[in-house]
Amino acid sequence: MKPQLLIAAALGIVLIGPVYTAPASAASISFIELSEGSTILLLTSGLGSFTTSVGSESATVTVGTATATSVPLLSIGLTEQGSGAISDLISARAFVSGTMLTGAYQVSFESDTEAALSAPAGVVTTLIPETGLPQIVFSGSLPLVGVDLTITALSDLDPVPEPTTVLLFGTTIATMGLFARWRRGTRRPSESPASEE
Secondary structure, eight states: OOHHHHHHHHHHHHHHTTTOOOOOOOEEEEEEOOSTTSBOEEEEESOOSEEEEEEBTEEEEEESOOOSEEEEEEEEEEEOTTTOOEEEEEEEEEEEETTEEEEEEEEEEEEOSSSOBOOOTTSOEEEEEOOSSOEEEEEEEOTTTOOEEEEEEEOSOOOOOOHHHHHHHHHHHHHHHHHHHHHHHHSOTTOOGGGOO
């Protein structure tokens, strides 16, 4: 093989090799509150080593080793329809050791009990209207940590019957009413309900 080709191939490997990196796997965290006061369901994928803390009205996922010092990364508030009060708060923070980021982070979900939640001081809180359906509240690279993360929240699910269910129920009640009226109308005036066998 010609020496020029060998040199070009070696340079190509040296120059292009470090540029290519394997695609990072995306991580996801879903917080699901089925009813007020119920324990939060937590679904995760692609996080690696993590710990969780789950209770009623709150849940926390910590990826990596937590330290005493942390930096707030994001704050997202879900607002109640009509009032605009914050009913749920999703926040993320990165852990710091000395002056270095450790790569560890924590994502928390907090739901209101009776009073509205307040946004944390010093952090810009993005407000999103609550729909009662699963909502992607964050999707992208988590600042300072560089992890591709999708956070989904479902809160204050109020079961609403489907229109067909309401229609079926209404039709059944109307049919039963018409049938009862028809039966009363087919009796002869001399017959009484007690004499029927």
